[in-house]
Every structure is written in C-alpha cells, then in structure tokens.
Amino acid sequence: MAFESKYVWLEGNFVPYEKATIHFMTSSLHYGTGIFEGIRSYATAHGPAVFRLKDHIKRMYRSADILGLSQLPYTEEEVYDAILKLIEMNELEECYIRPLIYIKEGGWNLSVDNTTVEISVAVWKWTNYLGDEALNRGVRANISSFPRHHPNITMTKGKIAGNYVNSVLAKTESVRAGYDEAIMLDPNGNVSECTGENLFVVRDNVILTPPRNSVLEGITRQSIITLAEDLGYRVTEEILTRDQLYIADEVFVTGTAAEVIALREIDRRKIGSGSMGPVCATLQKAYSDAIHGRSVIHDDWLDYVYTAIEQNV
Numbered sequence: 001m002a003f004e005s006k007y008v009w010l011e012g013n014f015v016p017y018e019k020a021t022i023h024f025m026t027s028s029l030h031y032g033t034g035i036f037e038g039i040r041s042y043a044t045a046h047g048p049a050v051f052r053l054k055d056h057i058k059r060m061y062r063s064a065d066i067l068g069l070s071q072l073p074y075t076e077e078e079v080y081d082a083i084l085k086l087i088e089m090n091e092l093e094e095c096y097i098r099p100l101i102y103i104k105e106g107g108w109n110l111s112v113d114n115t116t117v118e119i120s121v122a123v124w125k126w127t128n129y130l131g132d133e134a135l136n137r138g139v140r141a142n143i144s145s146f147p148r149h150h151p152n153i154t155m156t157k158g159k160i161a162g163n164y165v166n167s168v169l170a171k172t173e174s175v176r177a178g179y180d181e182a183i184m185l186d187p188n189g190n191v192s193e194c195t196g197e198n199l200f201v202v203r204d205n206v207i208l209t210p211p212r213n214s215v216l217e218g219i220t221r222q223s224i225i226t227l228a229e230d231l232g233y234r235v236t237e238e239i240l241t242r243d244q245l246y247i248a249d250e251v252f253v254t255g256t257a258a259e260v261i262a263l264r265e266i267d268r269r270k271i272g273s274g275s276m277g278p279v280c281a282t283l284q285k286a287y288s289d290a291i292h293g294r295s296v297i298h299d300d301w302l303d304y305v306y307t308a309i310e311q312n313v
C-alpha cells in the first residue's frame with residue numbers, strides 16, 4: 001500500500017504499521033472532529049530534515065483550540081520528539097508526516113467536553129501531489145462551483161477534518177471536469193484558496209495574495225512571502241477577484257503537499273505565457289533550496305532528524 005511504513009506512533013507508543021488501528025466507535029470518525037497536519041521531511045546533505053516542524057505542531061495545537069479541545073494528552077515538545085524518532089525508526093529520507101488528533105472516547109452528544117483525546121502520527125514515502133509534470137509545466141485549474149467556507153460556519157484557520165469535505169467536493173468536481181485543481185471563491189465571491197494550497201498572483205512584478213480572513217494560514221504561504229521579500233519582490237495581501245486571475249501575468253499555488261506550482265490555465269484561459277512564469281520559477285527554486293538545506297539564512301526552518309535526536313539523548 002502506498003502509505004505503508006514500518007511503524008506508526010499510536011497513542012504514545014511506536015507500533016508496527018499493521019497494528020495501528022483505532023475502533024469503529026471513535027466519534028471523530030463519525031463527526032469529522034479530527035485535527036490533522038501535513039508536514040514533510042526532505043533529504044539534505046546532513047540527512048533527513050523536517051521543514052518547519054515546530055510551526056506545524058503549533059498550528060495543530062491552535063486548531064485544537066479552535067475546535068475547543070481543552071486537554072491534549074501530550075505536549076508540543078513530546079509530539080515533536082515522537083515525529084523525529086518515528087522518521088528515524090522508519091529509516092525514511094524523504095517522507096510525508098501526518099499527525100492526527102481525535103476524540104477517542106465520548107463526543108457522541110456533539111460536544112467536545114468530557115471527552116478523551118488522543119494523538120497518533122504516521123509517516124510514509126511521498127510522491128508528487130499534483131503529478132510528475134506539475135513542477136515544470138504547471139497545472140490547469142477551474143473556479144469551483146463550491147464556495148470556500150464562511151469563516152463563521154466552519155473555521156478556516158483550523159485544519160479540522162470535517163472542514164475538508166468542502167475541499168473534497170471541489171476537488172472531485174474539478175478532476176471529473178478534467179482539471180487538476182479547484183480554486184474556491186469566498187462567500188463574498190472573492191478569490192480564496194485552492195483545496196489544499198494558498199494562491200498567489202503576479203502582476204507587473206508585484207506579488208499579490210488574498211488576505212487571511214478566508215484562507216488557511218499556510219506555512220508554505222508564509223515561507224514564500226519571506227523568500228519573495230528576501231529576493232526584493234513587493235508582496236501584498238489584498239482582496240482578489242476572479243477576473244484578476246484571468247489577466248494576471250502569473251498565478252501560482254503553494255502548499256506542503258504541492259510545494260510551489262504554476263497555474264498555467266484557469267477556466268480554459270491561458271495565464272500569462274501558458275507555462276510557468278519567471279517569478280514562480282524563481283520562488284520554486286528558492287523554496288527548493290530552503291527545504292533541502294541549501295539556504296543559509298533559512299536553515300532554522302529545518303529540524304535535522306539525527307542532530308535533533310542526538311541533542312535530546
């Protein structure tokens with residue numbers, strides 16, 4: 001199976017992959033009250049390193065706050081240590097890391113109070129999320145008929161499992177229509193984000209991205225803003241409309257799974273030259289350097305698995 005590994009960190013213990021099961025009567029499975037993160041580890045000259053691990057764990061704990069979970073069974077540091085150890089035990093150079101918080105007991109009355117919460121983590125070897133050609137060629141997207149969540153219906157800052165039904169509806173619709181990805185508009189009709197990525201527009205060498213109100217605060221988004229500013233680009237957060245996408249010089253998306261990918265076509269309209277533009281290419285390279293430990297100034301974004309474990313011993 002594509003997700004298979006040797007061990008899973010299950011509720012505080014490292015267990016063989018095939019023993020990593022949870023019970024059918026886990027209410028999070030029924031009501032979507034899981035909380036997850038998507039994190040990646042990359043090969044570097046100093047062995048595997050996890051990109052912005054502490055920031056991802058912090059966002060996961062803040063997602064738990066958003067859902068109202070009060071007592072998590074492990075500290076952020078304990079989850080951090082478990083993830084590094086799990087990568088080492090699975091002997092993976094490059095992998096995807098999926099922690100999940102879930103309600104193990106209780107939650108049947110649709111309240112998160114008086115529940116027992118657990119956390120588990122799986123890691124597995126990763127393949128390109130938007131296909132092998134996406135990095136070089138870019139992908140094709142459409143505007144989804146499904147709007148992004150209203151922030152007061154489900155919280156857009158939380159990576160809460162149930163929120164992702166919105167992404168699943170949009171992505172399924174797009175792929176069935178022959179596209180690679182869906183762009184969702186917010187409830188006011190402005191551009192929000194894609195199903196698993198944040199979105200950027202380039203116009204006259206200025207980089208624009210929708211404000212944070214209706215989007216997930218992507219860690220890649222933040223990294224790209226920093227890298228772009230390092231390179232001297234002006235980056236602004238501003239409300240963007242659908243037609244601003246059509247007339248952009250470039251549109252690209254960012255996310256842990258996808259990384260930095262150009263949208264070469266939107267709604268059957270060619271964007272810019274119809275292939276990856278120069279700003280996207282520059283940022284894609286800067287990001288690749290950062291995740292693979294080739295950037296001196298952003299080396300603090302990486303947690304080197306073996307160094308971190310040795311320091312903790």
Ligand SMILES: Cc1ncc(COP(=O)(O)O)c(C=O)c1O
Binds near residue numbers: 194196197215216219
């Ligand atoms: C809806 C949504 N937007 C944006 C992102 C990008 O976030 P990140 O860069 O932290 O992976 C993701 C991925 O987790 C996502 O699911």
